[in-house]
Amino acid sequence: KMYKIAVLPGDGIGPEITEQALKALKAVAEHFGHEFQFTEALVGGAAYDAVGHPLPKETLDLCYSSDAILLGAVGGDKWADLPPELTPERGALLPLRKLLGLYANLRPAVVFPALANASTLKPEVVEGLDIMVVRELTGGLYFGEKKREDLPDGTVRVTDTLVYTTEEIVRIARLAFELAAKRRKKVTLVDKANVLESSRYWREVVANMAAEYPDIEFNTMYVDNAAMQLVKMPKQFDVIVTDNMFGDILSDQASQLTGSLGMLASASIGGKIGLYEPSHGSAPKYAGLKRANPIATVMSGAMLLRYSFDMEKEAKAIEDAVTEVLKKYRTRDIMEEGLQLVNTDEMGDRIAEQILAG
Amino acid sequence: KMYKIAVLPGDGIGPEITEQALKALKAVAEHFGHEFQFTEALVGGAAYDAVGHPLPKETLDLCYSSDAILLGAVGGDKWADLPPELTPERGALLPLRKLLGLYANLRPAVVFPALANASTLKPEVVEGLDIMVVRELTGGLYFGEKKREDLPDGTVRVTDTLVYTTEEIVRIARLAFELAAKRRKKVTLVDKANVLESSRYWREVVANMAAEYPDIEFNTMYVDNAAMQLVKMPKQFDVIVTDNMFGDILSDQASQLTGSLGMLASASIGGKIGLYEPSHGSAPKYAGLKRANPIATVMSGAMLLRYSFDMEKEAKAIEDAVTEVLKKYRTRDIMEEGLQLVNTDEMGDRIAEQILAG
Ligand SMILES: [Mg+2]
Ligand SMILES: [Mg+2]
Structure with missing residues (x-):
C-alpha cells in the first residue's frame, strides 16, 4: 500500500525542520520497505503571501486526499495584523482542524534520558x-x-x-x-x-x-x-x-x-486524517539560520506513523534513533559541554542514518 | 485603639496551629505596644458537632463585630458526607466569604532562603x-x-x-x-x-x-x-x-x-473585615499530634496585620522572626540534617521569642 502524506512546511523555521522529518520518514520507508508519497503545499503566512489566503483550496484538497498531514509551523509578526480570518492561526490552523474533525489534541511531555538536566x-x-x-x-x-x-x-x-x-x-x-x-x-x-x-x-x-x-x-x-x-x-x-x-x-x-520544547511533538486526531506538528512555534527570527532543533518535527513524524498508519515499530525506530543521536549530537538549544554541536540539517542527517543503521 | 480579632480554630490541626499564630500576635502587641483582643468561636466540623451547624450565628455575629478574622482550617472525612450546606467548606467558608464581601483571594508563594532546597x-x-x-x-x-x-x-x-x-x-x-x-x-x-x-x-x-x-x-x-x-x-x-x-x-x-506548603499563608479581603488562614488544609490525621507546621498560620497573622491593620513593620517583624528561627529550628515537614527538630508548640514559642527579641 502507498501512504500519502501531505507536507505543509509553513512559516519561519517550518520549512527547514519539516525537511528533517521527511529525511527520517524516508529512512523508515527504506528500512521497513514502505512506500510513502510526500506532496508539499502552502499554508499560513507563506500561503497568504503567495495566493492571498492562509489555507488555499489546493492545500485543503491535498489534505482531504491524503492519509495524514505533517505540518511545520505557521505564523509570525508579519501576518499578525491581518484580519483574524486571514491570520495563519485563525485562518489556517483552526479551520483545518475543524474541517478535518480533529477533536483530540495529543501532547506528549517526554524527557529523554540525555536531557534530564535541561529541566x-x-x-x-x-x-x-x-x-x-x-x-x-x-x-x-x-x-x-x-x-x-x-x-x-x-x-x-x-x-x-x-x-x-x-x-x-x-x-x-x-x-x-x-x-x-x-x-x-x-x-x-x-x-x-x-x-x-x-x-x-x-x-x-x-x-x-x-x-x-x-x-x-x-x-x-x-x-x-x-x-x-x-x-x-x-x-x-x-x-x-x-x-x-x-x-x-x-x-x-x-x-x-x-525543559526542552524543541523536542516535543503533537498530534491532532479524531477524524479520518490526522495532523502532526511540533508543539513549538515558527520562531521567525531563526528562520533560515539552520540552527533550529528539528527533533519535535521528527517526533511528530513518529506520531504520524503510530497513530495514522498504526506503525508501532516504525515509530519506535524514529524515537530510538533520536535517543541514540542525542548521546553525541546536539543543536544549540540543547547543547551541553563535551557533545558535538550540529545544525538543523546535520541533526536530520544523523537521525536518518541512525534509523537506517538501526 | 483596641483591635478585635475573631479567632476560629476549626478542625483537625486548626486549633494547635492557630494557637501559635496567637503567640506571635501577642508578642507583636507587647513589643510594639498595641492592644489586640482575641475572641474564639467555633467553625466547621467542630461547630457542627457542637451546635449542629458549621457556621453558627454566634460565630457570624462575632465576625461582623471584629476588625479581622484569623482562621485555622476546616474540614475532614468525618463531615464529608453531610448535605453540602452543612459541610465545613460549603456550609461555613463559602458563606462566610460571601457575607463578608471577600472578593479577593491573596495567595503569596514565597521561598524562604533556608528552604530553597525544599522545592x-x-x-x-x-x-x-x-x-x-x-x-x-x-x-x-x-x-x-x-x-x-x-x-x-x-x-x-x-x-x-x-x-x-x-x-x-x-x-x-x-x-x-x-x-x-x-x-x-x-x-x-x-x-x-x-x-x-x-x-x-x-x-x-x-x-x-x-x-x-x-x-x-x-x-x-x-x-x-x-x-x-x-x-x-x-x-x-x-x-x-x-x-x-x-x-x-x-x-x-x-x-x-x-515545595513547602506548610509555610504559605492566604488572605481573603475586599470587604470591611478580612479573613486570614493558612493555604493548607486541616490535615485531620495529624490533629493533636503537635507535629504540624504552624508557620503558614503565623504568616497569615502577619498578613492580617499588614492588610487589615496597615501595620507594615509589625507584619515584617513576624516575617523576619520566621526567617531567623528557620535557620535553627524545623518542624518535621521541613526538617533538614543538622538543624533542631521542634514540635508545633515549640516552633510557636521560638517565633514569639524572636519577635520579642527583635
Ligand atoms: Mg496552550
Ligand atoms: Mg485551588
Whole structure:
C-alpha cells in the first residue's frame, strides 16, 4: 500500500525542520520497505503571501486526499495584523482542524534520558517522564457563545459559555483509554467536579467508561491539584484526559517540565486524517539560520506513523534513533559541554542514518 | 485603639496551629505596644458537632463585630458526607466569604532562603521567589449559571457560564495595583484574551487602569503561557492578577513551586473585615499530634496585620522572626540534617521569642 502524506512546511523555521522529518520518514520507508508519497503545499503566512489566503483550496484538497498531514509551523509578526480570518492561526490552523474533525489534541511531555538536566526541575523529579495529555480540542469554553452587554448603568457584562455534550466527552475519553492501553495503562481525568456542572458530567461519563477497561487504572483529579502534582510528582501521570481549557493549560505546563520544547511533538486526531506538528512555534527570527532543533518535527513524524498508519515499530525506530543521536549530537538549544554541536540539517542527517543503521 | 480579632480554630490541626499564630500576635502587641483582643468561636466540623451547624450565628455575629478574622482550617472525612450546606467548606467558608464581601483571594508563594532546597525545582530557579497571586474569588465560571439538559436523542448537554461585570474587574484590579505599589511594582494580568470574550474585556479594563499607575510595570500573559513561565522562570513575577478559575489553578501551582506548603499563608479581603488562614488544609490525621507546621498560620497573622491593620513593620517583624528561627529550628515537614527538630508548640514559642527579641 502507498501512504500519502501531505507536507505543509509553513512559516519561519517550518520549512527547514519539516525537511528533517521527511529525511527520517524516508529512512523508515527504506528500512521497513514502505512506500510513502510526500506532496508539499502552502499554508499560513507563506500561503497568504503567495495566493492571498492562509489555507488555499489546493492545500485543503491535498489534505482531504491524503492519509495524514505533517505540518511545520505557521505564523509570525508579519501576518499578525491581518484580519483574524486571514491570520495563519485563525485562518489556517483552526479551520483545518475543524474541517478535518480533529477533536483530540495529543501532547506528549517526554524527557529523554540525555536531557534530564535541561529541566528547571531537579533531574530525579523528571528523569524518565513520559506523560500524554489528551485535550478535547473543539468544544468547551473556547468555542461557546460569547456576549458583551451594555448595562443600563453604563457598565458592561461579559459572558463566555462552556458547553459539552455526551458524544463529545465519550469520543475523547474512548481515545484516552485506547491510548493508555498501549502505554502504561493509567488514565487521569482532570476536572473541577467540585464546582462545575460540566466537570461533574465528564466525571460520570468517563468513570462509567473506565469500568469497560478493568486493566486500566483510572483516577480523577481537580485541575488545581493537577497543576500542583505536575510540579510535585509529575511521574505519577501516564495519560491525562481533560477538556479544552484545562488541557490548554496543563499540556503547556507539562511540556515546560521537560525543559526542552524543541523536542516535543503533537498530534491532532479524531477524524479520518490526522495532523502532526511540533508543539513549538515558527520562531521567525531563526528562520533560515539552520540552527533550529528539528527533533519535535521528527517526533511528530513518529506520531504520524503510530497513530495514522498504526506503525508501532516504525515509530519506535524514529524515537530510538533520536535517543541514540542525542548521546553525541546536539543543536544549540540543547547543547551541553563535551557533545558535538550540529545544525538543523546535520541533526536530520544523523537521525536518518541512525534509523537506517538501526 | 483596641483591635478585635475573631479567632476560629476549626478542625483537625486548626486549633494547635492557630494557637501559635496567637503567640506571635501577642508578642507583636507587647513589643510594639498595641492592644489586640482575641475572641474564639467555633467553625466547621467542630461547630457542627457542637451546635449542629458549621457556621453558627454566634460565630457570624462575632465576625461582623471584629476588625479581622484569623482562621485555622476546616474540614475532614468525618463531615464529608453531610448535605453540602452543612459541610465545613460549603456550609461555613463559602458563606462566610460571601457575607463578608471577600472578593479577593491573596495567595503569596514565597521561598524562604533556608528552604530553597525544599522545592522540586532547582534552587537557583526558586531562590528568593516572592509571588503574590491575586485571585478574583466571587465571580466567573465557578459561580455562573449551570445547566444539565436531556436532549431528544437521549444524550445530555451540560453548560457552565462565565460572567464578569465591569465593577467586579475594576475592584480586583485596583487592589492588585495598590498591592504592587507596596511590593516590587509589577502587575501581570493573566487571561486568555485570544479566545475568551471575558478575557478581552478584563484586558481592556485592566490595561486602562494600568495607565493610572505609571510607576508600576504592567504586562499581560495568556494563562497557558503563565503556567509554563511559572515553571520556566517563576521569579519574573511579582503580582499576578486573574479571574477566579485561572487564579485557582495558578495560585496552587505557584504555591507548589516553593515545595513547602506548610509555610504559605492566604488572605481573603475586599470587604470591611478580612479573613486570614493558612493555604493548607486541616490535615485531620495529624490533629493533636503537635507535629504540624504552624508557620503558614503565623504568616497569615502577619498578613492580617499588614492588610487589615496597615501595620507594615509589625507584619515584617513576624516575617523576619520566621526567617531567623528557620535557620535553627524545623518542624518535621521541613526538617533538614543538622538543624533542631521542634514540635508545633515549640516552633510557636521560638517565633514569639524572636519577635520579642527583635
Ligand atoms: Mg496552550
Ligand atoms: Mg485551588
